[in-house]
Amino acid sequence: MKKSYLTVLISTLLLTTACRNTQTDQTEASDTDTTMKGAPPAPDWAKNATIYEVNTRQFSRDGNFKAVEAQLPRLKEMGVDIVWLMPIYPISQKNRKGTLGSPYAITDYKTLNPDYGTLADFKSLVNRAHALGLRIILDWVPNHTGWDHIWIKQHPDWYTKINGKMTVPIDPKSGKPTDWADVADLNYDNPDMRRGMIDAMQYWVKECGIDGYRCDVAGFVPNDFWAEVRPQLDKIKTVFMLSEWEDEPAQFKNCFNMNYGWSMHNMMKAIAKGSHTADKIDSLREANQKRFPAWYYQMLFTQNHDENTHNGTLIESFGPAADAFIVLSSTLEGMPLVYNGMESNLNKRLAFFEKDTIVWGNYAKSDFFKALLTLKHRNRALWNGMAGGKAVKIPTDHDDKVYAFSRQRDADRIIVLLNLSDKPQTARLTGDGYTGTYTDVFSHQPVEMKPEMIVTLKPWEYRVMTN
Structure with missing residues (x-):
């Protein structure tokens, strides 16, 4: 169980975290299964899908849902299937970072950031996406909330406490507090909090018909919660679940359809910079195939919002090798991600806490991405997971x-x-x-x-x- 150290010191937390990790490891005993037995449900449309990440704030000058909706036909034409929206909820003001704050510091899971539009605007976006054959998944932040989230006052017992005080998130690997000063850690030992989280996640599926979630720092949340929430969502519709994590193979059995290919991303960057050779890709692929169940697949990427903001643009990270690694990430086993702006040669780090609109230009790389993404639709060898062919x-x-x-x-x-x-x-x-x-x-x-x-x-x- 997660965070059972509500009234103890950090030193005790270290032992608790170690205990929890041992329990988690015990759930991974059969990760070498060679059939689909034990795999979470998956919507049929995911078998050959591609994914595109949208930062609503930066996606247009207006920075709202209507502006995203207007671009959906272009994304469909480019070969996109899943539109992943970064968090769309109100942003915490207490301990806010920068001028506008982080979209990952949330004040209410069941309302919208008014800067982005109304509930009617969001429903219109979802309906238009579905009419085009696109799917919408929302970014979900289950491990922590902003410091002025409605639960802080209504349910203070839903939060992790150390020496009687709420705390920033705790890294489960090190047992030490993170530097995420704008958010407060939730306590998954509290069954009422779990029910509240499940209710909030069900809300967007029921109310707006969204198609799934990308779950932020999913490894900070205990596996038994993911096993608990998945069937509750699937009662409404079969959803698609993406884990922002790579270190937990059991997540492919209790909830998630796809996780992050961080190791492959780091491998590609190292090869681009000359510190690794191309043949090292084989050893990484072999290790993953031993580590994960047979039906696993990963989101493969050269950019996402974290990489772009904190580590560098596509050119900063890959230089003249950029297109080659986009091709690799679009043709190896896995689902390719296009980060918003890449189709127009995004050449700047988008600010995370400020308004910083993408300069779109003439979509110079759109045909490049279209060739790769539509190939994935048509050629079954490139399909996701066990629907596709193994790279030989x-x-x-x-x-x-x-x-x-x-x-x-x-x-x-x-x-x-x-x-x-x-x-x-x-x-x-x-x-x-x-x-x-x-x-x-x-x-x-x-x-x-x-x-x-x-x-x-x-x-x-x-x-x-x-x-």
Whole structure:
């Protein structure tokens, strides 16, 4: 159980956290299952879906739901399926960071930030999305609230306390307080708080017909809560659940359909900066396949709001390798994420606590993303989880620089060749299973793949071929 240290000192908390982690580990004993037995429900539309993140505040000059709704047809045309909205709730004023505060410091789970519009405006956005065949998932922050959340006064016993005082969130790994000074930690030992959280999560599914949640710092919340909330949501409709976490394989059994591919993101950045070689991708993939149940898949990304704001823009993180790694994250097993603005070459770190509108320009990268996202819809080899095909390495005589693989599902196949280095590479493809006639996804030209063929690739060049 989480946070049973309500009246004890930090030192006692360390022991409690260690105990909780041991209990969690015991739930992971059968994570090597090779069937779908034990997998959470999944909506059928998720099998070949792609995802797009929207920061409503920065998405337009108006910064509201109506402006997002106006762009939905463009996102649909680009190949987006799921629109993930960063938190849309009122923002806490107490201990606020910056001018406008963090959208992750919430004052009421069941109301809307008035800057974004009315409930009618939000329902209109959801209805328009559904009419276009898009899905809406909301960012949910279950571990903590703002310091002036309505529960602070109504239910002070719903919060973690140390020496009788509410506290900032506690990192479950270290047992130490975080530096998240604008939020207060919720106590999951309190069954009434759990019921209140479940009720709030059900509200948006019932009232507005949303399609699921991206759950913030999901590993800070105990697994038994996720097992508790999932069936309560699915009673209303089968939802799609995304965990902002990677260190908890059991989440794929008790609630979540997808988690964050943080390790792959960090691997890609390291290769782009020259500190890792391309062949290290294989060892990471193999480790994940042993670690997670057979039906797992991850959200793969080169940017998201945290990365963009705190660690760097796409160019800062990947330099001239950016497009190559977008291609990789769109064709390996997993669901590709497009962060808002990427289709217009977003070249700045969007401020987190201030108004900082995206400069859209002419959507210069829209066709690039459209080619990749629509390929995922059409080619079953690229579908998510067990609906798709496993990436099979095509060996080369330059595996430290050239990453090549195929994926196949039934009669559908793709071939991906990437030069993941800053030097030209000439490599010989070996092995089998890749020969045949294909179409290059970007040039639309026919390509004949032959055994033992030689390929020459410019620095960071990529080729994607489909049959």
